[in-house]
Amino acid sequence: xxxxxxxxxxxxxxxxxxxxxxxxxxxxxxxxxxxxxxxxxxxxxxxxxxxxxxxxxxxxxxxxxxxxxxxxxxxxxxxxxxxxxxxxxxxxxxxxxxxxxxxxxxxxxxxxxxxxxxxxxxxxxxxxxxxxxxxxxxxxxxxxxxxxxxxxxxxxxxxxxxxxxxxxxxxxxxxxxxxxxxxxxxxxxxxxxxxxxxxxxxxxxxxxxxxxxxxxxxxxxxxxxxxxxxxxxxxxxxxxxxxxxxxxxxxxxxxxxxxxxxxxxxxxxxxxxxxxx
Amino acid sequence: xxxxxxxxxxxxxxxxxxxxxxxxxxxxxxxxxxxxxxxxxxxxxxxxxxxxxxxxxxxxxxxxxxxxxxxxxxxxxxxxxxxxxxxxxxxxxxxxxxxxxxxxxxxxxxxxxxxxxxxxxxxxxxxxxxxxxxxxxxxxxxxxxxxxxxxxxxxxxxxxxxxxxxxxxxxxxxxxxxxxxxxxxxxxxxxxxxxxxxxxxxx
Ligand SMILES: [Zn+2]
Ligand SMILES: [Zn+2]
Numbered sequence: 001x002x003x004x005x006x007x008x009x010x011x012x013x014x015x016x017x018x019x020x021x022x023x024x025x026x027x028x029x030x031x032x033x034x035x036x037x038x039x040x041x042x043x044x045x046x047x048x049x050x051x052x053x054x055x056x057x058x059x060x061x062x063x064x065x066x067x068x069x070x071x072x073x074x075x076x077x078x079x080x081x082x083x084x085x086x087x088x089x090x091x092x093x094x095x096x097x098x099x100x101x102x103x104x105x106x107x108x109x110x111x112x113x114x115x116x117x118x119x120x121x122x123x124x125x126x127x128x129x130x131x132x133x134x135x136x137x138x139x140x141x142x143x144x145x146x147x148x149x150x151x152x153x154x155x156x157x158x159x160x161x162x163x164x165x166x167x168x169x170x171x172x173x174x175x176x177x178x179x180x181x182x183x184x185x186x187x188x189x190x191x192x193x194x195x196x197x198x199x200x201x202x203x204x205x206x207x208x209x210x211x212x213x214x215x216x217x218x219x220x221x222x223x224x225x226x227x228x229x230x231x232x233x234x235x236x237x238x239x240x241x242x243x244x245x246x247x248x249x250x251x252x253x254x255x256x257x258x259x260x261x262x263x264x265x266x267x268x269x270x271x272x273x274x275x276x277x
Numbered sequence: 278x279x280x281x282x283x284x285x286x287x288x289x290x291x292x293x294x295x296x297x298x299x300x301x302x303x304x305x306x307x308x309x310x311x312x313x314x315x316x317x318x319x320x321x322x323x324x325x326x327x328x329x330x331x332x333x334x335x336x337x338x339x340x341x342x343x344x345x346x347x348x349x350x351x352x353x354x355x356x357x358x359x360x361x362x363x364x365x366x367x368x369x370x371x372x373x374x375x376x377x378x379x380x381x382x383x384x385x386x387x388x389x390x391x392x393x394x395x396x397x398x399x400x401x402x403x404x405x406x407x408x409x410x411x412x413x414x415x416x417x418x419x420x421x422x423x424x425x426x427x428x429x430x431x432x433x434x435x436x437x438x439x440x441x442x443x444x445x446x447x448x449x450x451x452x453x454x455x456x457x458x459x460x461x462x463x464x465x466x467x468x469x470x471x472x473x474x475x476x477x478x479x480x
Binding site for chain 2: 028029031032033034036065068069070082091094096099100101102105106109110112113116254255257258259261262265
């Protein structure tokens with residue numbers, strides 16, 4: 001606490017401006033109080049932040065439609081006692097197509113859940129902002145979702161400091177030879193067959209998938225996009241990366257389960273008498 | 278001095294309510310402490326009664342009094358039984374009933390799909406709705422989930438699940454909110470207002 005007379009106490013130079021601007025992607029919202037929403041956003045300037053949007057659940061609110069998840073917006077915020085309050089919002093890209101299809105909602109939600117779980121508030125990371133923005137943009141224009149999500153996952157791991165080691169064995173540091181390998185979630189990388197006995201939990205992976213993982217990890221989007229990843233390799237990759245994220249978080253993500261139930265629905269709708277297990 | 282346990286317990290309980298942070302919870306707890314005894318007594322009794330006297334209707338999952346076999350709306354013989362309006366929660370039934378323009382039945386989903394919060398179709402009363410539609414003569418289902426990402430996702434999911442049943446499926450119109458200016462409308466609302474536009478007949 002500062003006392004009057006303290007030389008740091010200066011009325012003329014407020015050390016924090018009352019309002020500030022952010023360019024951000026809306027991650028999620030939660031009903032808050034009577035008609036407000038608590039918005040979680042990922043900003044270009046300050047990373048993840050939470051802010052209150054007042055009265056947006058009222059039909060007359062002019063802000064509500066701009067603050068739906070996945071939208072890219074310019075925000076003017078006022079510092080509140082606790083959380084900042086959104087005073088103005090302007091849409092840059094609404095990405096409304098992402099909210100008009102169940103599969104796209106699930107995939108975009110998965111990206112949002114990854115970003116939300118792996119970042120802490122007010123820690124700026126423009127790479128993460130750019131990755132999420134580009135991925136939303138391409139998904140909204142009809143790019144192949146499975147590929148977009150895998151590319152995002154690998155680039156996201158690079159950006160948040162969990163880049164898996166894919167060229168040398170994480171135990172003996174020998175270069176990986178062209179043969180079937182293992183993956184250690186604990187050590188965050190590939191384990192060669194010689195070192196596998198020392199790591200019983202290492203997970204068997206195919207050489208073909210390893211090649212595609214490396215390709216996605218170190219290529220620009222344009223180069224990576226040229227790869228035609230065989231369906232079986234895609235399944236293996238999705239499973240490996242899913243397990244890696246679960247290991248890093250020490251808990252399950254919510255959206256993969258949701259994605260599975262949406263995929264199962266097509267089978268249900270073809271046979272409506274079938275009971276849901 | 279640490280907060281005495283009975284006060285801390287009340288603060289913790291209030292903090293679990295939506296929209297109430299620890300500061301508000303503290304203010305409420307100390308207010309109750311200094312208020313007349315009846316206030317706390319009435320509050321406690323009404324909360325207990327809420328949980329013991331109000332149960333959910335086994336047909337539509339709206340709220341009903343303990344001891345009833347189904348809710349007042351399901352029992353009302355003047356209601357159109359061929360019309361079912363699907364809503365997120367019982368509060369929405371109250372809101373629609375206040376308007377008084379709807380004369381059909383309801384189906385309360387008891388939530389809304391949310392991939393991030395981990396709320397999947399099996400967490401909602403969707404299977405119960407399908408069963409109801411198969412066992413009863415229903416000509417139209419009106420989907421009245423909120424115009425939010427979660428409400429839209431739920432509506433899309435229901436539409437895909439209900440389509441094979443071959444009945445009419447509609448959704449509440451979502452044009453420009455009453456009282457708003459075109460210039461302030463967000464792009465999504467504007468597009469919806471355009472695509473959902475109605476013919477203006479010459480009368
Ligand atoms: Zn090795
Ligand atoms: Zn009922």
